[in-house]
Amino acid sequence: MSNKLNHSMSLAKPDALGINNKQKVAVAIGVIGLFILTLALLNTNFPNQGVFLTLALSAIIGGTIWFSREAYLSKHEGIKNDGVWFKSISSRGILGWILGVVLTTFYIVLYFFPKYLGLGTDGEANTGLIALFDPLSQLLSGRNASQWFVYGTLYTVAILAFGYKFILKYRHNRYQQLRTVSVMFFQLGFAFLIPEFMYVMNNDLPYYDLKSIWPLNYYIFDEWSVKGFLSSGNIGLALLIFGILSIFVFTPILTYKYGKRWYCSWVCGCGGLAETAGDSFRQLSSKKMYAWKIERWLIHVVLVFSVIMTTAVVYTYLGYDKNEFWLTRGVFISLVIGLLTLIFTVIMIFKRQELAKDAKYGAISFFIAIALLLVMHFTGTTDHLFYIKAGALRAAYGIYIGSIFSGVIGTGFYPILGSRAWCRFGCPMAAILGFQQRLFSKFRITTNGGQCISCGNCSTYCEMGIDVRAYAQKGENIVRSSCVGCGICSAVCPRGVLKLENDSMKGRINSKDVLLGNDVNLMELVNQK
Amino acid sequence: MEHIVIIGNGISGVTLARHLRKLSDKKITIVSAETDYFFSRTALMYIYMGHMSFENTQPYENWFWKKNNINLKKGYVNTVDTNTKTLHFKEGDTLAYDKLVIATGSKPNKFGWPGQDLKGVMGMYHKQDLENLEKHAPNKEVCKHAVIVGGGLIGIELAEMLNSRSIPVTFLVRESSFWNGVLPQGESQMINRHIKNHHIDLRLSTNLREIKSDNNGNVKSVILEETGEEIECNVVGLTAGVTPNIDFLKNSEIELGRGVKVNRYLETNIPDVYAIGDCAEQHEAIGNRRPIEAVWYTGRMMGETLAQTICGNKTAYNPGHWFNSAKFLDIEYQTYGWVFGERGRPEYEQHFHWKHEDDTKCITVAYHKNTNEFLGINTFGIRMRHEVFDRWLTEKRDVDYVIHHLAEANFDPEFYSRFENNILKTYKNTLQTIS
Numbered sequence: 034m035s036n037k038l039n040h041s042m043s044l045a046k047p048d049a050l051g052i053n054n055k056q057k058v059a060v061a062i063g064v065i066g067l068f069i070l071t072l073a074l075l076n077t078n079f080p081n082q083g084v085f086l087t088l089a090l091s092a093i094i095g096g097t098i099w100f101s102r103e104a105y106l107s108k109h110e111g112i113k114n115d116g117v118w119f120k121s122i123s124s125r126g127i128l129g130w131i132l133g134v135v136l137t138t139f140y141i142v143l144y145f146f147p148k149y150l151g152l153g154t155d156g157e158a159n160t161g162l163i164a165l166f167d168p169l170s171q172l173l174s175g176r177n178a179s180q181w182f183v184y185g186t187l188y189t190v191a192i193l194a195f196g197y198k199f200i201l202k203y204r205h206n207r208y209q210q211l212r213t214v215s216v217m218f219f220q221l222g223f224a225f226l227i228p229e230f231m232y233v234m235n236n237d238l239p240y241y242d243l244k245s246i247w248p249l250n251y252y253i254f255d256e257w258s259v260k261g262f263l264s265s266g267n268i269g270l271a272l273l274i275f276g277i278l279s280i281f282v283f284t285p286i287l288t289y290k291y292g293k294r295w296y297c298s299w300v301c302g303c304g305g306l307a308e309t310a311g312d313s314f315r316q317l318s319s320k321k322m323y324a325w326k327i328e329r330w331l332i333h334v335v336l337v338f339s340v341i342m343t344t345a346v347v348y349t350y351l352g353y354d355k356n357e358f359w360l361t362r363g364v365f366i367s368l369v370i371g372l373l374t375l376i377f378t379v380i381m382i383f384k385r386q387e388l389a390k391d392a393k394y395g396a397i398s399f400f401i402a403i404a405l406l407l408v409m410h411f412t413g414t415t416d417h418l419f420y421i422k423a424g425a426l427r428a429a430y431g432i433y434i435g436s437i438f439s440g441v442i443g444t445g446f447y448p449i450l451g452s453r454a455w456c457r458f459g460c461p462m463a464a465i466l467g468f469q470q471r472l473f474s475k476f477r478i479t480t481n482g483g484q485c486i487s488c489g490n491c492s493t494y495c496e497m498g499i500d501v502r503a504y505a506q507k508g509e510n511i512v513r514s515s516c517v518g519c520g521i522c523s524a525v526c527p528r529g530v531l532k533l534e535n536d537s538m539k540g541r542i543n544s545k546d547v548l549l550g551n552d553v554n555l556m557e558l559v560n561q562k
Numbered sequence: 563m564e565h566i567v568i569i570g571n572g573i574s575g576v577t578l579a580r581h582l583r584k585l586s587d588k589k590i591t592i593v594s595a596e597t598d599y600f601f602s603r604t605a606l607m608y609i610y611m612g613h614m615s616f617e618n619t620q621p622y623e624n625w626f627w628k629k630n631n632i633n634l635k636k637g638y639v640n641t642v643d644t645n646t647k648t649l650h651f652k653e654g655d656t657l658a659y660d661k662l663v664i665a666t667g668s669k670p671n672k673f674g675w676p677g678q679d680l681k682g683v684m685g686m687y688h689k690q691d692l693e694n695l696e697k698h699a700p701n702k703e704v705c706k707h708a709v710i711v712g713g714g715l716i717g718i719e720l721a722e723m724l725n726s727r728s729i730p731v732t733f734l735v736r737e738s739s740f741w742n743g744v745l746p747q748g749e750s751q752m753i754n755r756h757i758k759n760h761h762i763d764l765r766l767s768t769n770l771r772e773i774k775s776d777n778n779g780n781v782k783s784v785i786l787e788e789t790g791e792e793i794e795c796n797v798v799g800l801t802a803g804v805t806p807n808i809d810f811l812k813n814s815e816i817e818l819g820r821g822v823k824v825n826r827y828l829e830t831n832i833p834d835v836y837a838i839g840d841c842a843e844q845h846e847a848i849g850n851r852r853p854i855e856a857v858w859y860t861g862r863m864m865g866e867t868l869a870q871t872i873c874g875n876k877t878a879y880n881p882g883h884w885f886n887s888a889k890f891l892d893i894e895y896q897t898y899g900w901v902f903g904e905r906g907r908p909e910y911e912q913h914f915h916w917k918h919e920d921d922t923k924c925i926t927v928a929y930h931k932n933t934n935e936f937l938g939i940n941t942f943g944i945r946m947r948h949e950v951f952d953r954w955l956t957e958k959r960d961v962d963y964v965i966h967h968l969a970e971a972n973f974d975p976e977f978y979s980r981f982e983n984n985i986l987k988t989y990k991n992t993l994q995t996i997s
Contacts, residue, residue, distance in 0.1 A: 109759065111892030115726040116612035205892075207977040322623060481973055482948025484887050484896070486858045487573065488605035493618040502621055523975050525613075527889040529896055529945035532973050546584070549948055551863040552882035 056103045063096025073165040074150065083168035090186075094194045101198035110205035112525055114494070122448065123313045129448035137445030144436040147180035173229040181240075185225055188306060192220045195309035202312070208520050208533070212298050216305030219244050224302050237265045241272055244300050246279045248339040249462035251435055255427070256350040285469060291535055292476025293466035294518020301462075303455060306444065307496065308519060311452025315496035315521065318451030324498055328458050328515065335434055336464040337398065341405060342430045344369050345423040348409070366410045370403055384472045387542070434459065453496040457515055467514030475535040476518065477542075478511035480504060483550035485530045491522035505530050508548040512541055565589040566872060567649065567657060569639055570665035573858055574839030576600045577865030578663060578872075583630050585873040590631070591657065593649070595638035597689055599624055603667075604858060606692050607719045611726040642814045644832045661872060664811070664822050664830075664837040665865075668804035668856050671712075675800075677773030682781035683798045686720045695723075699797045702729045707795040709733075709784045711770045712802030713740050715888050718753075720799045721762050722891050732763040732793055734770055734786070736802075743905050746926050748915045749940060750903065753890050755921060760891050773798055804856050806841035819843045821854045826878040828868050836872075838864035848881060850900050857886060883955040884938070885948060893922055898951035899938025901928040911937060914961065916988045918943070918981065925985065929961035936964045944981065945973035965989045 052060070069089035072079075079085040105113060121128040142149050151161025159167055163178050166186060170178035196217040203209035223244040231238050239261035247253050253276050262269035287295045297304045307315075318324075344366075351362045377399045385392055443455025456463050470476060478501070485508070491501035497515045501522045504511045511531075523531040566582060568575040571594035579590050605619040627634050638652040642662065649657045670685025672678045682698045684691050699705035708724050710717050713735030724731045737743060740757065742750040757764045769787035776782040783794045806821035817823040817831040821843030828836045837843075839861035844853045863881055870877040887896045902911055912931040917924035923943030929936050936959050939951065950971040954964060969982045 109892050112613075114611070114613040118615050119612040206975060207979075208975045211977055316618075320618075322625075479973075481945070482952065483859045483863075483885065484948055486604040486887075487602040487621050488608065489602055489614060489618050489621065490605070490608060493614050506621065520975060527894065528887040529894050529973060532945070533976060546581070547866050548859075548862070549952055550859060550882050550885060551866055552880045 053103060056100050059096045059099035059103065062092050062099070066090065066092030066096060070162060070165070074162040076151070076161045079165065082165050086165050086169060090190055094190060097194035098197055101201050105201040105204065113202050114525065117316060123316070125317065125449060133446055133448040136447065137441055140441040140445045143180055143184055144440060150180050150183065152180050173226070174232045188302070189220050189225045191310040192305045193217055195312065199309050199312055203524065206524050209524060213309065215299045216301070216308060219300050220302050220305050235265050235268060237261060238269060238272070241276070242302070243275065245302065246284060246462060247276065248336070248343065248465070249301070249303070249460060251339055251343065251430060254343055254347050256346070284466065288466050288469045289474055292474050292516070292518050293463065293470045294476065294533070296466060297456060297463060297517035298519045303439065303443070303460065304517060307452040307456060311447050314447045314452045316451070316493050317449065318453065318457070318496050318498040320492050320495070320498050320500050328498070331458045332460070332464045335438070335459050336461040337402060338430060338434065339461040341402070342426050344406065345409065346427045349423040362410070366406060370406055373399065373402060380472065387472065451496055451498070453517070456517060457497050463515070470516070471512060471514040475538060477534060477536070478516065478522065479532045479534050480508050480510060481530045481532070482508060483548040484528045486528055488527065490525040490527065491531060494521050494525050496521070501531070508545045510541060510543050563587070563589045564660045565591065565658065566661045566663065567659035568592045568663045568665055569649070570594060570667055570839070571597065571600045571634070572603065572665060572667050572839060572861065574861035574865045575663065575665035577862045578665065578838060578869050579632050581866055581869030582872060583632060585869060589633070591633040591635055593635045593637055593639060593657070595636065598634065598636055599627070601689070603687070606686065606689065607723050610692060610695060610723045639810050642811060642816070644815050644835060647834070661834045661836070663868065664808070664835070664841060665839045666807045666841050668840040669807040670800055671803045671805055672800060673802065675770055675773060677775055677781070678800065680773055680775050680781050681779050682796055683773060683800060685800050686716050687804060695797070699724060699727070699729055701727055705729050705796040707732070707793070708797040708799065709793055709795045710799040710801055712800065713737060714801060714803060717799070717801035718757070718890055720801055721757070725760055725762060730763070732765060732795070733757065734765050734768045736767070736769055738767045740764070740766070742903050745903050745940065746901065746913055746915065747904065748917060749924055749926060749942060752917065752921060752924055752942065753893070756891055756893055804840065806843065806854060808841050826880070827871055827876060828864055828879055836868055838868050851881065851884065883952050885951070893942050894945065895940070895942050896946055897938065897940045898946065898948065899928070899936070899955050901926055901938040901940045914965070914989055914992060916985045923981065927961055927964060934960040934962065936961050939964070947971045947973045
């Protein structure tokens, strides 16, 4: 930010609160891009699909870039939240609702009626929107597009274009810029390009986005997926091992050192979309106590569901005979129970105090889970578990959690529930990372002595609905399992109160009743616990 | 059960009530005429700017008060009868108390300017001021021009608010440079330039003569004292400081100065009547602090302290090392210890000043010219750690130590550019030129 005197002595600000003429043109360009896609959706047959697809995507990206440059580059560096609660789109106004409905319908069609997008079934050629993307798919992997390719492309376009916007918006803040570059890189490379190239190298390999880790990636241990890896030689085996190491080794180490933000705000695609395209909606998350209560129940139920479901699915395709393959059903169930018991024991030994009354719920849940697994083992037949087909359990998870929760509600409801509804209420990966962040991590948000003025910018802009102010005004560090470490609370704080830090575990949680600055011996008197 | 009545639901009164509830099961009633529930006054500007909704400014949800058995009464106290321990409300009802705490905060200063009560003239302190501003300056079509009188912290916030709605602002500042009664010259001038860069018409060394009215009693223009220039405007913001909001006590037996006179235990001359926050005036100033401190955190600290006294652990109010913070448009400001501007600077106080070439970051370190003891620091555009400076002030570190260890105190977000080496280099060069 340069503060050198501006010699234009105009008193009227160059930028009005509404959008300027250049921005109107930029919006028009973007809308034309979207319009081409809409025409394709309505089965318009474009003569040269490659040209029109290029045109459409360039218009969308170009329009967004131009709009953002006009919005931010003419202003001083700093917080750019003027009018957020006055704009229809970002305050649940009519534009917000329309966008929510459009996104939600798009997700419903995408997941459940892909033929309306033009997906060719039974070997027929694609039509409509999906056909428009055929040339790009052909270029990357030599096959026709699927609805997932269309979705993946649009998703990547959204993260790149809005990522650029976000970088300009926070051009005074290098933490925000770096993590945005990071999610843009992982989306473009890991989620979009690498899987296509892997297909070119070896078309038996199942689709595998390397950064998508179980249990977020709930299908990685499905039979078809594992068989796909195993039948693809060393590379397949390496990928499968990478998938297992990701959750059991890399994740705990990185989360210990940096908190869950290393994943949720720097790598993850869901987080990536929420932080870029969803940035305008972050203030809509509910900060109410009841929302927090719902969150804690819901996200852990999803986690338990995903663990049981995955165990059941793997269990059904394993055999009994250890001469056939060392990992038999008995060995597998023992491993799962062993791992759960290990985690439970470690927590109860080291963190009993911190959990307080939650420890009881934890213990009950643990024993229920173990009991379920044992029941499963001793009542299970080839494909029936708990007298339900494991496949049905898996299918239910796929539909209700994988599609409806994460997609339809998680993204479709951005303009209503805020940008991280899925990450907050549903993501099992976030639950695991959060659990560790709360108990075994160096990460915390430090508050700055007595400087907080309780203004509430931090809470307002917390996309996870954490009442950051409640901690800051007590001088207490924020150590919350749901915090994704986006760093926006620190950015919007007008008094320099919040700082994301990795430091020693000791004294990380520092509840205080009397803050620094009050020199009556109150600080010792009241704060000693 | 003892009934504690607190007049005022700002940060002081609410902090007191919360701590009373933690320490006791006394009956607690908070009286307010301003709002039903506690909100953060400091965030009023963000509502007008569209950063926050009013609900976002309330630190506690509405169920909090009932759950913690804190009674809220909306009403305007007309008089206090300390003999019968009764409050008389404008609405006609009364309330009896056993202990009374006055925490009514401040009101904007008005210095008898002609036209100061016209429609469209306002301070920026209460929620009602915000509603008034929203009425008179909803956009740049209704409010074609605004004039702000008084170059302090509220003045610059009001300028930022109006600026966010593209309303042209003329900012009248009595001093020769923005806030230079407090800020040293280098910093004050940097802020002057920053204000002008936001297209705010900053008029230094300029006073208001009068505010002129149109035929309907609305503001039409202001006349400047020095030049007689007339500036047409629809809104005039009066932000020349605040005074304790204690007019309702004028006929009571409680001793008043500019504020409610209190001793170090926050007791007034009447037993069982206390005063805290902006409206309390110490008989004698504490250290370099002013007898009346209209600062967010001092209100909070007085609430924390008085709760102890009322619950039987008689405790004197004893604020530690001075600190504060503010934000001037896009530049954050923090201060720890004492750094004086030109006015009132002790003869022994020497400054080291460093400014970044981009003209948005600078620091000033004050030290004792004979002993080199570190006295305080002002920082602009660089966040610092309260705890570290508090410790250094207690340890009476010298200026050398502080400059060499600045990195320890840095509180900027990760990956930000760091300036400690640059500062150290400047410091060494400065010393060479001096010696």
